[in-house]
Amino acid sequence: MTEMRFAGFGGQGIIRSGIILGRAISIYDHGFATMNQSFGPEARGGACSSQMVISDTKVLYPYVSRTDFLIAMSQEGYDKFIDELKEDGTLIIDSDLVKPKTDKKIFGIPSTRIAEELGNRIIANVVMLGFMTAVTKVVSVEAMKKTIPESVPQRFIELNIEAFDRGYHYRAE
Amino acid sequence: MKANPRDVFTGTYYIDGDVAAAYGALAAGCKFLGGYPITPSTEAAEAFARKAPYVGAQFIQMEDELGSIASVLGASWSGKKSMTITSGPGYSLMMENIGLGAAMEIPFVIINIQRSGPSTGVPTSTGQADIMQSKWGANGDYEVIALAPESPQESFDFAIKAFNLAERYRVPVMFMADECVGHMTEKVVIPDASEIEVEPRRFYQGKKEEYIPYRRDQDLVPPIVKAGDGYHLYITGLTHDERGYPLLDHRSLPKIEKAKVIHKKSTNPYLVDKIRKNKDEIIEMQEDHLEDAEVVIVSYGITSRVAYRAFEQARQEGIKVGMLRLITVWPFPDDRIAELAKKVKGFVVPEINYGQIVFEVDRCSHGKANTILVPHGGASVHKPDDILGAIKKIVKDNKKYEQVIEYTTTLEKTIFKGSLTEKIKK
Amino acid sequence: MRVRERIKPFGSEKPQPVKGELIIIEDRCKGCGFCVEYCPNDVLIVSDKFNSKGYHPPEVVHEENCRYCGFCQLVCPDFAIFSIEEKAVESKSNTA
Amino acid sequence: MDPIIEIFKKGVESSQCDQKDICMVTDIAYHPEVTDYLGMDLFHTSRGRAIPFATGMKLANPRLKLAVFIGDLATLGGNHFVHAGRRNMDIHVICINHYHYKKVGGEYAPGVFPRVPLSPYGSFDEPLNIPHLARSCGAVYVARWTLLHANQLSHAIAESLRKTGFSVVDVISNEPDILDFYFQHSEIKNGEDTLNVKIVPDGKIIVGQFVDRERPNFIDSYNEQMTKVLGDKFVKIEV
Amino acid sequence: MEAIITQQEAKRHPMDNLLRMDRMPHIWCPGCGIGNAVSAFADALDKLEYNLDKLCVVSGIGCTGRVAGYIKVDSFHTTHGRAIPFATGIKLGNPDIKVVVISGDGDLVSIGGNHFVHAARRNIDLTVICVNNFIYAMTGGQVAPTTPTPAYTTTSPFGNFENPSNVPQLAEAAGAVYVARWTALHMRRLTYSIVDALKKPGFSVVEVISPCAMYYSRINKLGDGLDMMKFYYDHSIIKHGEPTDHLEIDYQKEIIVGKFVDRERPTYSESMGKWFED
Amino acid sequence: MKETNLAVLTGSHDLTGSQACAEGGLSAGCRFLGYYPIFPSFDIVERFAERFSDVKGVLIQMEDEISALAAVLGASWTGKKAMTVTSGPGFAQMAEHIGLGVMLETPCVIVDVQRDGTSEGSPSAPGGGDIMMARWGSHGDYEVIALSPNSPQEMFDMTVKAFSLSEKYRTPVILITDTYVSNLNEAVHIPDAKDIQIHTRKYYKGKREDYLPFQYDAKDLVPPMVDVGKGYRFHVTGLTHDERGYPVMDEKCQEWNVHRLVQKIRIFAEDIVDFEEEQTDDADVIVVSYGAVSRDVIHAVHQVREEGIRAGSLRIKTIWPFPEKKITQLAKKATHLIVPENNFGQICLEVERCARGRAETHYLYHASSRIGQSDDIVKLIKKVMKK
Missing domain, CATH: 3.40.50.920 (Rossmann fold)
Incomplete structure (x- = not known):
C-alpha cells in the first residue's frame, strides 16, 4: 500500500492531479486508488491538498496516516504536511516555490516556471505529474498518457502531453 | 422492472461520490432535479445538469432551497421521479416542505451531502450531524427512510435504492452521504441497464371513478396517479381523510369532539405506520464478526470505513470486536440492537457529531450493554486510535454505565487540555 | 490631502508637481495586473520574481512619473499597493 | 361557492382550453368540492410555495396548464413570484388580495390596502405595487380587477390562460359589504403604465389590463438552446 | 526591497483603520473585483468621515459574503440570503446605527430576493452594495439569476437559457430610493455613488459589476480579470437617469452604468413614527 | 425605570395563555418582536401590538418566518431582548436560523404554539409533534433549551424564565406550547416588577482593544457579549470561528467551537432541568x-x-x-x-x-x-x- 499527498494552493490543479493519477491507476493499471481532497473556501490561493491511497486490493481505510510521498507545490503545503512524511519517505517539490528544511530524500523541479515557459502556468501540475511518475513509479507512463487526454479539454491535449514529458524527462536533463 | 438503457451510462469511471449519486439517480429513472448550489453537493447537480438533456430529464436551478424542494414535490405529482440535492443549511430550509411531501405521501429523494455545522460551519468538510434532523426536522409526525453510503460505488447503488424505496413506500427518502463520500474519488462501475432493478411508480390500475387518493393497499401504501389525468384530485398538506379532503369541516365542534373526529378519520397514523410496520423489509445492515463479538462498533457512512481500521487493530490485539454498519439509518434496527445488547459487553458508536445515533443505540440496548460515544466535531474524520481506545475502555471497565459515556478523544485532549466536561465540573 | 482638494496655485508660488512614492506589499499581491494596466503614467510593470504564493507582483520602474493619483491603491483588489506623498514621508521620517 | 371560483370557471370555459389539462395549485384552502365543480385537480401546498410547486409540475409535464391561486403572495412567496416571472415560466397566477389575512385574524399583509380596520395600528407599511412588480420581473400578461368587475375578471383569466408565459391577474377581493366601495373607488384604465397603479390610501383603485406582450417562455428557450447545442442528441422531456 | 519594508513600518496602508489587515491576504482570487468594491466602500467611508463605531456591515454567504469579515467595524456574516432581514433587525433594534449590507447577486437577488423586495418596499434605512459577478462563484460556478444568456456555467453546461434578472429594475420596482450601477473599473464614480447612497435615508442599492476571473470568464473563455476589466472599459456606457427597464445586461454586450433612481420616500422608521404620532 | 413599570402589569388578571406569554415577554424586558402571522400564534402578537407602544418596543411583521428569526437575531445583537412567535410550519422554516442563533450565541426566545399534524395539519387543533424538531430541527450539532408550560400562569413564568435562560447561556430558547394552553383562560398573577427575576446577559467589561467576541469564561463556557455600535468593531460569523470571531476552517477550530457550544448546555443541564x-x-x-x-x-x-x-x-x-x-x-x-x-x-x-x-x-x-x-x-x- 502506498500513501501519498499532493499539497499546494487552490488554482494549481492539486485535486485534478490526484484525479488523473487515481484514474490512471484504477482504470488503466487495474489497481485501487482512493483519492480524498481537502480545500478551503478560496478557489485560488487557499491551502488545498489531495490524499491518495494506492493499493493492489480494495482500499478500506481511505485516509493517509504516514505518507510515502509528499508532493509539495507551496511552502504552506510543505510546512503543514512534512511531519506526516515517513522517515524513508520521499519529498517532491516545486523548487521555485518551496524551500525545504529537511534531510529526507528530496526531488525538486521548477514546475511552475516550466509551465510558464510552455505558455500556461495552469499546467504546472501536469509537469509535476510527469516528474512524479518518473520518481515514484507508482503508475505506468502508458496509463498516465492514456488518462491525460481524457482529463483535459480537447484543445489543450498536446500541451499537456508536452508538459508531462518535460516533467518526466526533467531528471535526465 | 429493468432500468431504461438510455438512462444508464454503463462503464467504468473514476468519479467522486457526488457524481456517482447523480449517475445513480439518472439510472433509477429520475427525470427532474430542482436544485440550488451549495457546497459540497454542487458536483452532483452539475453532473446531473450535464447529462439531463440526453435522457429527457429536466434540471432547474431554482431561486432557493424552498423553491427547489417545492418544485420537486410538484414534479413528482406530474408523474416523474424527482429529487433535490443539497447540504446542511439548504436542508434546514427544506424542512417545512419535507413535511408537506410526507403528508401528501409524495415519493421523492433528497440527496444531502452533509457538512460540518451548525449554521454555515465548515462548508468544505465533512460532518454527520444531520442524521437526527432527517427524521425529526419537520413539524408533526412522519417517518422517512434514510440511507448512508460509504463509498462512491455505494453512492451510485444507493441512489438507485433510494428511488426504489421512495416509489415503493411513497415516502421521502434521505440519501445521507457526507462530504467525505461526496468528494472521495474512487473507481465506480456502472453496470448494464439489464442488471439494474428499478421500482416503477405504483400507478393506480382500477377504474377512474373509484379512485380514492389515500385508500391503501395491503401494505398500507396507497397507489398514486398523475396530475392532469382527470381524477379531480384534491391534495392538501392539511390533515386529511382518505379522500384527501381536509378535516376542517369540524371547526364548529368543541375541541375534544373535533379531536376525536380527526383521530378517527385522519390519515396521519399511516404516515408513520406504513414505515414502522414494513420496517423489516426496509432495514438493511452489514454485519461483520458479530458471532463471537464482545464489543460491537455501530457505524454508518464514512465512519464505518474509519472504524474498520480500529476493528482490524483490535482483532489483531485479540479483542473480540464486531462491526455493525447501518445501511438504512432510518428506520433504525431496534430489534437487532436489542438482541445484540443481550450478549455483548458494549457498543462503540463513532459519529462525526456529538451524539445522535448513539442515543438510539443506547435506547435499544435497554441498559443491557454499555454504550460509548466517540464524538467528533467534524471538518475531518476520527482517528482510528480513538475508536480503538473506546473499545479497550469497554473491555477494561467491568461495570454498567448509567448513561452514554463520551469518550475523550485525543483532539479534545489537545485542545481543551483534557476533558472539557471534567474541567468545568471541577 | 487629496490632489483635487489642493489650494489653487494662482497667485501663489509656482506649482510643484506632486510626487508620490509607491509601496507594494508583495505577499498580498495576486498578480492580477490591474495596477500595471491602469496606472496613468505607466509607473509599474509586472516583475519576474515570485512571491510566496507564486504570483508575480508589480515592480516600480518609473518612480519619477508617479503623481500620487492614488488610482493603483483604489483599483487594487488585494490592498497590496498604496502611494504616499513623497514629502510626507520625509517629514514623517524626520520627526520619527 | 367562492365567487372567485365561479368567475374562474367562467374564464376557463371561455378560454377554450382543455379543462382536463388545467391544474389548480394554491396556498389557500379551498373547499374540496371545487375539484368536482371545476373538473380539475387541486393541490393545496404549503404557504407561499404554490409557484415553485407549479413550476415543478409544469416542467415535469409540459402539457399541464397551471392556474396558481395565491393569497398572501407578496410576502412568503414573493421571491418565487419574481423568479418565475424572470424565467417566464408558463404558469398563470391569480393573486387574490384581501384587506387582511382572511385566516389569521386582524394581521395586515403587504400588497393590500393600508389602514386595515382590524389591525391595531393599521399599516404604515407601504403596500407592494403588484402589477408593477410583475411587469418588472417579466410577466407577459398583467391585469387587475376587483371582484366587482366579474365579467372583465373572467375575461382576463381566459386571456391569461391563453398566454404561454408568466401571467398575473391581480384580484382585489374582500367581504361582499365592501363591494360598494370598489364601485365608488375604482377606475378602469387599460394599458396604464404599471408605475401609476399603486394603491394609495385616498386614491382610486386603478384597474384594467396593463401588460400584454410576448416573450419566449422557459420551456421554449430550453428546447431551443438544447437543440441548438446538442442537435439530435437532445431528448425533450416526455409528457 | 529593504527600503520598502522600512517604509511600510513608517506608514501603514491608508485603509488600515477600516480593514482587518490581520486577515489579509483575503480569499478572493486574482483578478476578482470584490476587493475593488471593498476598496471603494472603504474610500467612501473615509470621505464621509463617519463614526465607524456606529457603522455595521452585514453580509450573507458567498464570495462577496466574506466582505463583512474584512471590514473593521461591527460586522456580521450571516446565513445565505438573510443578510437583509438580519440588518433590518439591527436597524430597528438600534436606529442610531448605520447598517450596510454588502453581498453578492446570488445572495441578494436569488435566495434573498424576497427580503430585497420587501425591505425596499418598507424602505428600511439600509444601504445595499450588491456585487454582481454573474455567477455563483463560492460553490464553483453555477448559473445565477443574473447570468446572461447564453453564458456557460457548470449547471448550464449547454448555455444559459433563462432570462437574467435586472437588479436595478427589481430595486426600483420594489421601491428603492437610490439605485446606481458601476463596474469594478469605475472606481471613483463608484466611490461617489456609495457616498451618496450612504447619505441617503432609505433603501439604497448600488450594484457593482465585477469580474469573476476564476469561473465566469474561464468557462466562457473571456480571459482573466484584466481582460474583463478591459471589456468593461470598452463596453460600459454612462447614462444617468436611464429608465431601469433598459438596463438588462446581454452577454458580452454594452453595460449601461450610472445613477438611475434618486427619489424621496418616507423610510420605515419615519412612517412608523408618524403613525404613532397620529 | 418608568418603562419597567409600564411593562409589568402587577396584579392578578384573567388572561389567556397567549396574553400571559406576551405579558411575560414584556415583563422580562422583551422590546423587539419580529414575526410572521400564522395560526394559532397571532394572539400573542395581538397582545404585543396593543402593549408595545407603552414600552416603546418594536414590532415588525416580516415577509416570512425565515426573516422573522433573522431580524430577531439582528435585534438581539443591538442589546434588545427579542423574541418571535410562530407555529409548526413556521418553526420548520426557522430551522436554519436556530443554527445561526446557536453559532453566534445570540440570546433570543422562540415561542412555538404547536398545532396538530404533519405539514399544515389542522391549524386549530392542539398538537405536540414539534418536540423532537425543537431539539434536532437544524442541521449540524447543537443543544437548545426548550420549556413546556401547561397553564397561562406558566406561560407567563416560563416566558420570563426563557428570557433569563437565553441571556444566561447565550442561546436561543424555545417555548413549546400548544393551542390548548395558549387559548386557555385562567387567572394569572403578575408579581411586582422587583420580584421578577430577570437575568441580563453578561456584558464585556474589559478594555475595548482586548475584546474577543468568543473568548469564553472558563467557569461557564459562555463568552461575554457586547452590543453593536459601541465601538468594539468585532466580527462574528456563522462559519466555524475562533475566539476572534474569524472563520477558521479546520478540525481543531471546529472541535474548539462546537464542542463548547454543545457542552455549555450539557454540563449545566442539571441546573437547567426543571x-x-x-x-x-x-x-x-x-x-x-x-x-x-x-x-x-x-x-x-x-x-x-x-x-x-x-x-x-x-x-x-x-x-x-x-x-x-x-x-x-x-x-x-x-x-x-x-x-x-x-x-x-x-x-x-x-x-x-x-x-x-x-x-x-x-x-x-x-x-x-x-x-x-x-x-x-x-x-x-x-x-x-x-x-
Whole structure:
C-alpha cells in the first residue's frame, strides 16, 4: 500500500492531479486508488491538498496516516504536511516555490516556471505529474498518457502531453 | 422492472461520490432535479445538469432551497421521479416542505451531502450531524427512510435504492452521504441497464371513478396517479381523510369532539405506520464478526470505513470486536440492537457529531450493554486510535454505565487540555 | 490631502508637481495586473520574481512619473499597493 | 361557492382550453368540492410555495396548464413570484388580495390596502405595487380587477390562460359589504403604465389590463438552446 | 526591497483603520473585483468621515459574503440570503446605527430576493452594495439569476437559457430610493455613488459589476480579470437617469452604468413614527 | 425605570395563555418582536401590538418566518431582548436560523404554539409533534433549551424564565406550547416588577482593544457579549470561528467551537432541568408527561389512586435538556413508565432510553389532540398494572 499527498494552493490543479493519477491507476493499471481532497473556501490561493491511497486490493481505510510521498507545490503545503512524511519517505517539490528544511530524500523541479515557459502556468501540475511518475513509479507512463487526454479539454491535449514529458524527462536533463 | 438503457451510462469511471449519486439517480429513472448550489453537493447537480438533456430529464436551478424542494414535490405529482440535492443549511430550509411531501405521501429523494455545522460551519468538510434532523426536522409526525453510503460505488447503488424505496413506500427518502463520500474519488462501475432493478411508480390500475387518493393497499401504501389525468384530485398538506379532503369541516365542534373526529378519520397514523410496520423489509445492515463479538462498533457512512481500521487493530490485539454498519439509518434496527445488547459487553458508536445515533443505540440496548460515544466535531474524520481506545475502555471497565459515556478523544485532549466536561465540573 | 482638494496655485508660488512614492506589499499581491494596466503614467510593470504564493507582483520602474493619483491603491483588489506623498514621508521620517 | 371560483370557471370555459389539462395549485384552502365543480385537480401546498410547486409540475409535464391561486403572495412567496416571472415560466397566477389575512385574524399583509380596520395600528407599511412588480420581473400578461368587475375578471383569466408565459391577474377581493366601495373607488384604465397603479390610501383603485406582450417562455428557450447545442442528441422531456 | 519594508513600518496602508489587515491576504482570487468594491466602500467611508463605531456591515454567504469579515467595524456574516432581514433587525433594534449590507447577486437577488423586495418596499434605512459577478462563484460556478444568456456555467453546461434578472429594475420596482450601477473599473464614480447612497435615508442599492476571473470568464473563455476589466472599459456606457427597464445586461454586450433612481420616500422608521404620532 | 413599570402589569388578571406569554415577554424586558402571522400564534402578537407602544418596543411583521428569526437575531445583537412567535410550519422554516442563533450565541426566545399534524395539519387543533424538531430541527450539532408550560400562569413564568435562560447561556430558547394552553383562560398573577427575576446577559467589561467576541469564561463556557455600535468593531460569523470571531476552517477550530457550544448546555443541564413530581415516592407506575397533556395526567393519577393503584406523575417542565438522571432514578423505583403524548411517540423514546430497561416504557399516542381524554391514560395504567 502506498500513501501519498499532493499539497499546494487552490488554482494549481492539486485535486485534478490526484484525479488523473487515481484514474490512471484504477482504470488503466487495474489497481485501487482512493483519492480524498481537502480545500478551503478560496478557489485560488487557499491551502488545498489531495490524499491518495494506492493499493493492489480494495482500499478500506481511505485516509493517509504516514505518507510515502509528499508532493509539495507551496511552502504552506510543505510546512503543514512534512511531519506526516515517513522517515524513508520521499519529498517532491516545486523548487521555485518551496524551500525545504529537511534531510529526507528530496526531488525538486521548477514546475511552475516550466509551465510558464510552455505558455500556461495552469499546467504546472501536469509537469509535476510527469516528474512524479518518473520518481515514484507508482503508475505506468502508458496509463498516465492514456488518462491525460481524457482529463483535459480537447484543445489543450498536446500541451499537456508536452508538459508531462518535460516533467518526466526533467531528471535526465 | 429493468432500468431504461438510455438512462444508464454503463462503464467504468473514476468519479467522486457526488457524481456517482447523480449517475445513480439518472439510472433509477429520475427525470427532474430542482436544485440550488451549495457546497459540497454542487458536483452532483452539475453532473446531473450535464447529462439531463440526453435522457429527457429536466434540471432547474431554482431561486432557493424552498423553491427547489417545492418544485420537486410538484414534479413528482406530474408523474416523474424527482429529487433535490443539497447540504446542511439548504436542508434546514427544506424542512417545512419535507413535511408537506410526507403528508401528501409524495415519493421523492433528497440527496444531502452533509457538512460540518451548525449554521454555515465548515462548508468544505465533512460532518454527520444531520442524521437526527432527517427524521425529526419537520413539524408533526412522519417517518422517512434514510440511507448512508460509504463509498462512491455505494453512492451510485444507493441512489438507485433510494428511488426504489421512495416509489415503493411513497415516502421521502434521505440519501445521507457526507462530504467525505461526496468528494472521495474512487473507481465506480456502472453496470448494464439489464442488471439494474428499478421500482416503477405504483400507478393506480382500477377504474377512474373509484379512485380514492389515500385508500391503501395491503401494505398500507396507497397507489398514486398523475396530475392532469382527470381524477379531480384534491391534495392538501392539511390533515386529511382518505379522500384527501381536509378535516376542517369540524371547526364548529368543541375541541375534544373535533379531536376525536380527526383521530378517527385522519390519515396521519399511516404516515408513520406504513414505515414502522414494513420496517423489516426496509432495514438493511452489514454485519461483520458479530458471532463471537464482545464489543460491537455501530457505524454508518464514512465512519464505518474509519472504524474498520480500529476493528482490524483490535482483532489483531485479540479483542473480540464486531462491526455493525447501518445501511438504512432510518428506520433504525431496534430489534437487532436489542438482541445484540443481550450478549455483548458494549457498543462503540463513532459519529462525526456529538451524539445522535448513539442515543438510539443506547435506547435499544435497554441498559443491557454499555454504550460509548466517540464524538467528533467534524471538518475531518476520527482517528482510528480513538475508536480503538473506546473499545479497550469497554473491555477494561467491568461495570454498567448509567448513561452514554463520551469518550475523550485525543483532539479534545489537545485542545481543551483534557476533558472539557471534567474541567468545568471541577 | 487629496490632489483635487489642493489650494489653487494662482497667485501663489509656482506649482510643484506632486510626487508620490509607491509601496507594494508583495505577499498580498495576486498578480492580477490591474495596477500595471491602469496606472496613468505607466509607473509599474509586472516583475519576474515570485512571491510566496507564486504570483508575480508589480515592480516600480518609473518612480519619477508617479503623481500620487492614488488610482493603483483604489483599483487594487488585494490592498497590496498604496502611494504616499513623497514629502510626507520625509517629514514623517524626520520627526520619527 | 367562492365567487372567485365561479368567475374562474367562467374564464376557463371561455378560454377554450382543455379543462382536463388545467391544474389548480394554491396556498389557500379551498373547499374540496371545487375539484368536482371545476373538473380539475387541486393541490393545496404549503404557504407561499404554490409557484415553485407549479413550476415543478409544469416542467415535469409540459402539457399541464397551471392556474396558481395565491393569497398572501407578496410576502412568503414573493421571491418565487419574481423568479418565475424572470424565467417566464408558463404558469398563470391569480393573486387574490384581501384587506387582511382572511385566516389569521386582524394581521395586515403587504400588497393590500393600508389602514386595515382590524389591525391595531393599521399599516404604515407601504403596500407592494403588484402589477408593477410583475411587469418588472417579466410577466407577459398583467391585469387587475376587483371582484366587482366579474365579467372583465373572467375575461382576463381566459386571456391569461391563453398566454404561454408568466401571467398575473391581480384580484382585489374582500367581504361582499365592501363591494360598494370598489364601485365608488375604482377606475378602469387599460394599458396604464404599471408605475401609476399603486394603491394609495385616498386614491382610486386603478384597474384594467396593463401588460400584454410576448416573450419566449422557459420551456421554449430550453428546447431551443438544447437543440441548438446538442442537435439530435437532445431528448425533450416526455409528457 | 529593504527600503520598502522600512517604509511600510513608517506608514501603514491608508485603509488600515477600516480593514482587518490581520486577515489579509483575503480569499478572493486574482483578478476578482470584490476587493475593488471593498476598496471603494472603504474610500467612501473615509470621505464621509463617519463614526465607524456606529457603522455595521452585514453580509450573507458567498464570495462577496466574506466582505463583512474584512471590514473593521461591527460586522456580521450571516446565513445565505438573510443578510437583509438580519440588518433590518439591527436597524430597528438600534436606529442610531448605520447598517450596510454588502453581498453578492446570488445572495441578494436569488435566495434573498424576497427580503430585497420587501425591505425596499418598507424602505428600511439600509444601504445595499450588491456585487454582481454573474455567477455563483463560492460553490464553483453555477448559473445565477443574473447570468446572461447564453453564458456557460457548470449547471448550464449547454448555455444559459433563462432570462437574467435586472437588479436595478427589481430595486426600483420594489421601491428603492437610490439605485446606481458601476463596474469594478469605475472606481471613483463608484466611490461617489456609495457616498451618496450612504447619505441617503432609505433603501439604497448600488450594484457593482465585477469580474469573476476564476469561473465566469474561464468557462466562457473571456480571459482573466484584466481582460474583463478591459471589456468593461470598452463596453460600459454612462447614462444617468436611464429608465431601469433598459438596463438588462446581454452577454458580452454594452453595460449601461450610472445613477438611475434618486427619489424621496418616507423610510420605515419615519412612517412608523408618524403613525404613532397620529 | 418608568418603562419597567409600564411593562409589568402587577396584579392578578384573567388572561389567556397567549396574553400571559406576551405579558411575560414584556415583563422580562422583551422590546423587539419580529414575526410572521400564522395560526394559532397571532394572539400573542395581538397582545404585543396593543402593549408595545407603552414600552416603546418594536414590532415588525416580516415577509416570512425565515426573516422573522433573522431580524430577531439582528435585534438581539443591538442589546434588545427579542423574541418571535410562530407555529409548526413556521418553526420548520426557522430551522436554519436556530443554527445561526446557536453559532453566534445570540440570546433570543422562540415561542412555538404547536398545532396538530404533519405539514399544515389542522391549524386549530392542539398538537405536540414539534418536540423532537425543537431539539434536532437544524442541521449540524447543537443543544437548545426548550420549556413546556401547561397553564397561562406558566406561560407567563416560563416566558420570563426563557428570557433569563437565553441571556444566561447565550442561546436561543424555545417555548413549546400548544393551542390548548395558549387559548386557555385562567387567572394569572403578575408579581411586582422587583420580584421578577430577570437575568441580563453578561456584558464585556474589559478594555475595548482586548475584546474577543468568543473568548469564553472558563467557569461557564459562555463568552461575554457586547452590543453593536459601541465601538468594539468585532466580527462574528456563522462559519466555524475562533475566539476572534474569524472563520477558521479546520478540525481543531471546529472541535474548539462546537464542542463548547454543545457542552455549555450539557454540563449545566442539571441546573437547567426543571420538573414537577407528584406521588412518585411509592409509585409502581409513573406517568411522564409535559405540556397540556400533563393536566389530564394529574386527573388520571388521582383517579387510579382512589382505586388503590399506586400511580405517580412526573411532569417535565424543561424538555430540553432532558431530565435524564431523574428518569433513570424513577425507573429504578417504578416498574412501569407511561408516556402519553399528542404525537406518535417522541419523548417516549427518550424516556425509554433513560429507563435503561429497569422499568417498562409504554407509550400512548394519538392521531390528534388527546387533551381532555384522561380515560385513555387510566385505562392504560390499569392495563399495565394487571399484567
